[in-house]
Amino acid sequence: MIIDYFKIPVKEIRRRKLRSWLTLIGIFIGIAAIISLITLGQGLENAIEQQFSALGKDKLFILPKGGFFGMGSSEQLTSDDLEIIQKTSGVKLATGMGYAFARYEFNDLVHYGFISGISTDPEERALVGEAQTWKVGEGRNVRKGDKFKIVLGYEHSQNNIFEKRVELGDKMLIQDREFNVIGFLEKIGSPPDDQAGFIPLEAYEEVFNAKDELGFIIAQTHAGDDPLVVAEDMEKELRDDHRLDEGDEDFEIQTPEQFAEAFGVVLDMVQIVLIGIASIALLVGGIGIMNTMYTAVLQRTREIGIMKAIGARNEHILYLFLVESGLYGFFGGLIGIVLGIGFAKLVELAFVIAVGPAFLSIKIDWMLVIGTLIFSFLIGVLSGVAPARRASKLNPVDSLRYE
């Protein structure tokens, strides 16, 4: 029996192809937007979590307040701070880094990018590499005794930032000082990082006239210690040293987990706003279905009269129209899901090309797919309630006379 209430509406939907497609567009744009946003959001969240867990949970990042890795803040950390951090109980190792925006000159061309001053101590250097998730791919890293030597990001060895590949052993001017290129990093994935450079902290202090100014400090805790407890102790020590009250700190201590959470919160907020906007598209789509159904009731007034004359109860007419509008929602949802996932996959592909594989991986969430199909069917049904009620209440005699 129920199948009959699907057969007739399907024929009606197919009868007026153009109108049906126009109606479907309203729904599938909204659904596609929502699906791609949710899918991409989940993918990004996973990716961020993975990136941060790759850092290791035993790392603490100490930054001047208000800045991001030393940028945009007048405050800087000092070697005294580094000493305090190193002495905090539970800290295995800590290293300070300088971080600045620098002028790179090579082949008579100028490029601006980030530069980091890092320790040449092997252990500290290893900690930086681990915390920054980079590895030297070609040449070698900076080591004790190096001064005006530079390790460059991946893109320098690939792209023509300076219209010419940089080779190992080439000379490059940083802030007008000559540096020897000794190595290239493996690809990290974000263009600013891949275009950056790393120089010994000593050279950094000299070039940027930043003696005793650290952009940030990385600390590694002992395996047995809770990084959050260590962070608390560290915060107290630094506060006391800076003679500040709780809440007035001029520095910040962050753990990878906090980073991940902070990113997660921002991502969620962005997603909520975008999905809110997409929902408006869906609402408009629903109104489109309602409009189509009102038109359909008018156009089929005579057929409604015929059906009533040959024995259709009001409910039968109601079901036929509700199923029809529900099907608009359902098919709109189906197309929207395909397009939405397709779009997310395209973005994934773009990431693979730009950044490399395994950064953003899009997974199809079948619960989301099924939920969306049910949801879009219900939107269709809901949009069809008013027109279907009107159809079901038509008087057979007047409807039969309708031309």
Add this chain to the structure above:
Amino acid sequence: MTKKTQPVIELKKVWKTYYMGKVSLDVLKGINLVINKGEFVVIVGPSGSGKSTMMNQVGVLDVPTSGTIYLNDIDISTLSESDLAQLRGKTIGFVFQQFNLIPTLTALENVTLPTIFQNVSEKERLEKAEALLRMVDLGERMNHKPNELSGGQQQRVAIARALVNDPEIILADEPTGNLDSKSGQQVMDFLSKLHSQKHKTIILVTHDLELVRYAQKVVFLKDGEIVRIKHGHGKK
């Protein structure tokens, strides 16, 4: 005519009044009519006589402004709109001048449509519909849509549809009005056969006095009143 008569449709003092703003128009003025089981009744009258309104009342498509209509002894005013529709679908088969087939459905689907509303099983309804389409010589056209059929063929589909719930009554409203004389003759032959062989009650509403010859009872309608009831022989 010694057989005991049994009324299937009975109209008692039926008035139908239409209101257009402040003007009211009495289209039917106190109609009293009994239609007995197995009768071939022709309701005839010129245009404007209230024929269409009469057919809507006899076919219980509409309720009267005043008066009572009984369908198989049930006062239709006691039924809900939906219950009346279902009873109508089971008891009366309609054949209209305009054929009134659903354009998106095939001949077979059109014929099965009334059974869907009576909750007949899929198997049973297909068997019935196919048998009926073969009976009206459309066995080869079952999967054609109405616009792929001639007027005469469409009207035969409509006859098959009218019969699918095996109703006691066939109500035909100008069934030959849109047909050429040959197709019209064919349709009348079917109706006549349904009366004589299947003992259906046939009610024919027309302005065509030619068709009066089929009737056992002719009801002459004029200005919303029955002016004469004539008993005929029901022959061709």
